[in-house]
Amino acid sequence: MLASPNSVKNTCSNEVQRDRTLIRMKSLISRAKRFVHSQFHAHWRTEPIKPGTVLYESFNGNGMLCNPEAIFRQLLATPDMRQLRHIWVLADLRQFRSTVAEFAGARNVTFVRYGTPSYYRALATSEYLINNATFPPQFSKRPGQTYLNTWHGTPLKRMGYDIDRGALGTANIIRNFVAADYLLAANPFMAEQMYEKAYKLSGISRSLIIEEGYPRIDRQALDTDSVAAGRARLTSAGIPLGDRTIVLYAPTWKGASFARPEDDIDQLLDHIARLTAQIDTSKYVVLLKTHQIVHALARSRPELSRLLVPNNIPTNVVLGLTGVLITDYSSIFFDFLATGRPILFFTPDLADYSDSRGLYFEPEDWPGPVCRTSDELAVELAEILVTGTLPAGSAARYRTSQQKFCGQEDGRVSARIIDIVFRGNVRRHHVRPAVSQNRPSILMYLGGMRSNGITTSALNLLNNIDHSRFDVSACFIQSKAPASIDNQLAINPAVRQFPRVGGINGSALDQLARHLDFRRGRISRHQEQPTQKTLWDDEWTRCFGDSHFDFVVDFSGYGPFWAALLLHSPESIRSIWLHNDLAADAHRKITGKKRMLHSLTQIFTLYEQYDHLVSVSPTLSAINNRQLAPYAAPAKFTFALNTADAKQILSAASQDLRETTRNLETGITPDWVEVLLADDKTTNFVSVGRLSPEKNQARLIRAFNIVHTATPTTRLVLVGDGPLRGQLESLIRKLGLEKSVVLTGEIPNPYTVLAASDCFALSSNYEGQPMVILEALVLGLPIVTVEFGSVKNALPPGFGLVVPQTDEDLAEGLNAFLTGEVRSGTFDHAAYTRLAVEQFYSAIGAARPEDLIQQM
Template sequence: MVLSFPVRRARTAAHRLKRAVDAERIAFWRSRPVRSDQVLYESFAGNGVLCNPEAIFRHLIDDPAYAHLRHIWVIADDAAVARFRAEFQGHPRVSFVRRGSASYRQALAVSGWLVNNATFPSWFGKREGQVYLNTWHGTPLKLMGFDMPDGAVQSANTLRNFLMSDYLLAANPFMAETMYESAYRLTNVYPGTIIEEGYPRIDRQRLDAAAEAAVRAELEASGVALDGKPIVLFAPTWRGSSFDDPEDNVDELAAHLAALQAGVGAERVVVLKTHQIVHAHAANRPELARSLAPNTIPTNVLLGIADGLVTDYSSIFFDYLATGRPIAFFTPDAELYSSGRGTYMPLDTLPGPVHADPAEAGRALRDLLAAGADPHPQYASWAERFTPFEDGGATARVVDIVFGGARDGYRARPSANDGRKRLLVYLGGMKPNGITTSALNLLGALDHEKYDVTALLPKRKLAVDPMTQARIPAEVRQVFRIGGMNGSKAVHLRRRIDDWRSSPRRPGEEAWHERMWNAEWMRVLGHSHYDWVADFSGYGPLFTSLLLHSGAGGGSPTKHAIWLHNEMVADRERMIDGRARMRRSLGAVFSLYAEYDQLVSVSHQLTELNRVELAEYAPADSFRTVRNFPDVEHVSRGMLRPLGELLEPDEPVPAWFDAMQADEGDLRWFVTVGRLSPEKNHARLIRSFLTVRAAHPEARLLIIGGGPLHEQLEQQIADAGAQDVAFLTGALGNPHALLAASDCFVLSSLYEGQPMVLLEAAICGLPIVSTSFGSVFGALPEGSIRIVDQEDDALAAGMTAFLDGDVPPATLDVDRYRADVMAELEALLED
């Protein structure tokens, strides 16, 4: 149904109002005292009283030493609510809240203890006085974190939660080292405690006869026909959106379940335990409902009553190793899964038979369950490796550490630290422009054996281009700022008024301001601490202010650097459509310069210019130089791409492409790359080009880039009747193929930082003509650029000189240049 515009607008307004009300409620409760005697538990986003949080909760309510604690469960599922009420209705210290409700936001804001086996929402930021235990939900077979395809984006909220946690629970050393420290890149930056004392939920597998009978009775009450037979638990994992949607998954489950039951034989009943995402769909299918375990029964309790287990890639098989009972693996999509998601161990090394056919998997398990059968040959070694601490006392030990403060004699340790210097770099909006290219090249040039590097990025819809993000080196940890800042509208109004006045508060200046930014640091980057922090963008006060609060995570003093990519005073006054759009935002940034230790310009000439023009904002000795790094490999690869690959599929073929394809070698192509904004002065370039073409009809012009002046420049070309000789290509992700196909690079800017495009043009071997501005001198070796005055006629004369053969190709000793720039960067980092 298509909604009318007024209805859509009303719904949008209602949604925004609700968000505003919710934000005010969160802000109110975050201003209330933390309740040190209140524990909040959440498992699988509220799917029930489950997993490690359930085991810890049951221990605490039964332990007299913790009788002072009140317990609140987060529940989203109606069936889980009913089960909870049946067991705990009337308990004086136990209650629940609905996930997403006002009561949930209140409880999350004020509870002194937080226990979660997954993640809290993006708005959550741990407060001072809160203790956060993240237990996670299993030892992984599947690749996790940054090891996954597109893992940086997929793991954004998980990494944020881990960095906020005071304690992370690992069932075994493999989970601590491979998942937490390696896959989620917690080595060096996580200052909390990793606990390796086994998994509380595995304690729940130890059932006496009465408890086992109760579980079987609950299964039968839900419609599962056991008929007094032993059970085999079938627990397939959720493949995720890369493979199937839940409905497709359920269709396959029905067929697999029937075949598996046939293979196991009639003397045992196969009980289906689905992933949380699939359960609701499976419950609506009669052929599955007769075998489906209720979602409210903890998985480990089901494992405790199962004679055998059939699973695929689910982490619960690691838990089941503690029982000593057999496991069979049913992996019909092993090749697809391994190539799409991937696993840490090859499937043929698993501690049980592996089959692609469900009936065969069932028969294999039946054979292992036969009297006198030998265990699988790999079972014992896996149990020793992955369940070394499962003696039934894991819960008590975890409670001792977290709630009792115990350390001596317990396996509780800080995360690994390999001694590398920790760098945090805010990359900016990651738009396809020169600043982004410079940032990516800098990250690629760093010695990652010497430096532990974190990139901070925004995470908004369409904020980060996937192709651009893919160029971030694999060694770099990526942290995303997701969600929005906490705090009341009144507080943020004060902040915005300060920014509007170009006078933001400085760190430590006022208590409300300090609390706001320290809370935002905790929400985004948790307890992580860095030795050197850089705002590589330098154009907006939000991140400039945030980075100055890097000490909120604790640790040694941090050096702060901010990049100055241009003549910043001129940038502040730059006019677009009659407005100086950056006057206030850059004014706010300027007022924070004094708080930064290093103000880094991208050329020596620019450093001297900024030192003079910004003298009122920062001391002279804080101005430094680090020139831009070229990415020679990236440019070289781009030069080799066919021009056709630059075109968008299913889009009309642009005029510039037809013109270049029709060129038989008798045309001469001028090219420029840059944002279509006033400081680039493309209008002058077009005027100068038209003068040149009047005498040289073979001349053509390509302007590569996007920006606010696109329509204006397009109209200028049309008014001159030059549409068949001067072309605007729009922004291109990789313009180097066009550079390589052109004859001369021309730059018409009023001012620049150190134009990356000049380095790239030199790598492409192009002659270069440029107008005169401060940083063009020294951008390349002397004589590499034909530099002309800031006048139309002078630029036209320079272009004509190229056509006359008087402008040779630019040269650049890339190795020497990179070594010199690396020395500048090293001096900055080691200062």
């Protein structure tokens, strides 16, 4: 019997409901676990640091590996370090049971599982912290802790900001780097290119860079007993090694994301099979060493059970056993250089990899033959196995690379690192601070990075600041929203980014107190109440480590959390921006509610703790000074005009309107685009802004209705979205303007619409210094605007027309454009920008005396 449609429908509905319930339950369980862990972490952060405890972590607990493992074993063998207690982080104690078993009898060595309460206890209370990657977002170094970040290799492939879109992945890395007391560099290239340049630590980091080589490379110097022991470990792992020479194939991971590597195991198997077919397998064996993040994929493949090097055998021990190394772009070859043995590079995807990731050295500089096919690789390998040496050209490059990258590798690096970090003998060794460029440093909070006037103004300013004069950093909340990511990618490449990841540490009770203070209007207690001050000070350290900034700027001015946090910057001159008539903003109603009243009032109470309160025009400064007088002294109020990025505006405006508005999934262009571009002799008025009460687009629509009734060959285009869209659509229908008024919604490039229009119109109740007026000026558009408090600073003399705030007067202004009475002039945007930028320097207290004289 066939099931009835209703029965099938009910079954599907029940399954969907059951799936939703399971998802909600999993989410609640996950949130509960995070809460429990955060409370354990908060508790242990209040406990004393345990002297003599050392916490080690490699690749988020993926084994006892890399530099931390080498330092750990050297500490165990160092007589004056026997008092230390060692805690190792492992992702799975069962998976690494052989490691745990090795130290079962050692009372001073313990293990914790990554992410557990025990882990956070050790992270919060250990005196020494050693990591070859990064601690999680919750981590914040406490006073009394010493943090050594060893990283995990000299880079061949580009890192950090040197990668296209690389800034998106730097958040937790740079946070760890600026928190570290010591950064370990295997060689000067790594110190300069990776730490100081690729991660922009030059000029801001207070960490000491150690250039004494890599401890893990010490592990490659194996005596006869160590060689026998290492080979026995491989044999016991199921690899039929015998007395054969090891040819180690060690490719790096592939894919777009480190968190989700590409599964290329089938390709690796094919490469190994081709190599094995070309060599004497009675003398040589090809083994596979995968990257840490790929190992789980490889371990699950039975075909690799007799070829795969176990993850619990240190890589450098395996390198010490290896006769020939084959790799691609992995930093493993820098380590192997110290052995003096042959290296082959196998790069069938060289062009694609170089284009997508980028390389620091071209293949012609690599210390070994570079092969593009498996057959070519097999021929080169066979020749090297016969001769035991590299070809002449490769041998010369090999020697050069050894001198450049292995100058400190003498088998005693671990001992020197211990002398520096644990005994404090810094001056005896190659230890130096990160390069200081002697530029004043500025930290700017940019806001929520949504596409709005504040974000545009911030991005423009970052483009116009003189970066040869100032070291500039930007902070904001890390977001996955496409528009926010686009705005983050638009940040000037000279700017260091501190995207905030993770949340504020602290017990549930302290967090509740913080929230209650905010709700009760007592946010100023962030400095007054000791527990709250500690909470906020810790959050500053969590976000910015040991960084110090000369000038700290809350450029948003609308977020109470950030307004409070930035006041915990050590030894800074602090400024906060006032982009609007904030008293009016506080009382602005959206759908009948004053949604910003409480948050803005809280920010007002912080004004007395800031050094400068910066409005975006002189008139607006006077308005805010008058309206906000109860909150701050008059001398604190100042101004700096918004800047415009004319080059970017003109470039964006020159793009094709159809292309910039086409839906990427459907390929369809909105109907209004063709209407706007039609050669129908229609005059297009345009306005850009959020559809919210203070912008008062309803007045503009009513005024346009008056104009359109008399002159039907007119059109109004409103670019933007917001809470009043429904009301505006109703008004358009009521007035019968459906074919003459276009609501485009939010679009990624509004400049193409401005460029396709004839006159810009603004109908706001109040404004600061509208970015859209600056943009219209740059594009040479005639401007009609209603009068608002700061309009005389927003519209330069001789430009545009200002009319009273009524429907009829605005209609007269639009008609004045139609009769040729409103014209555009030539806006000297370069001179304007120079003035605005110097005003910014002056407003934050960074102007030089000679600059102030020039402005007088």
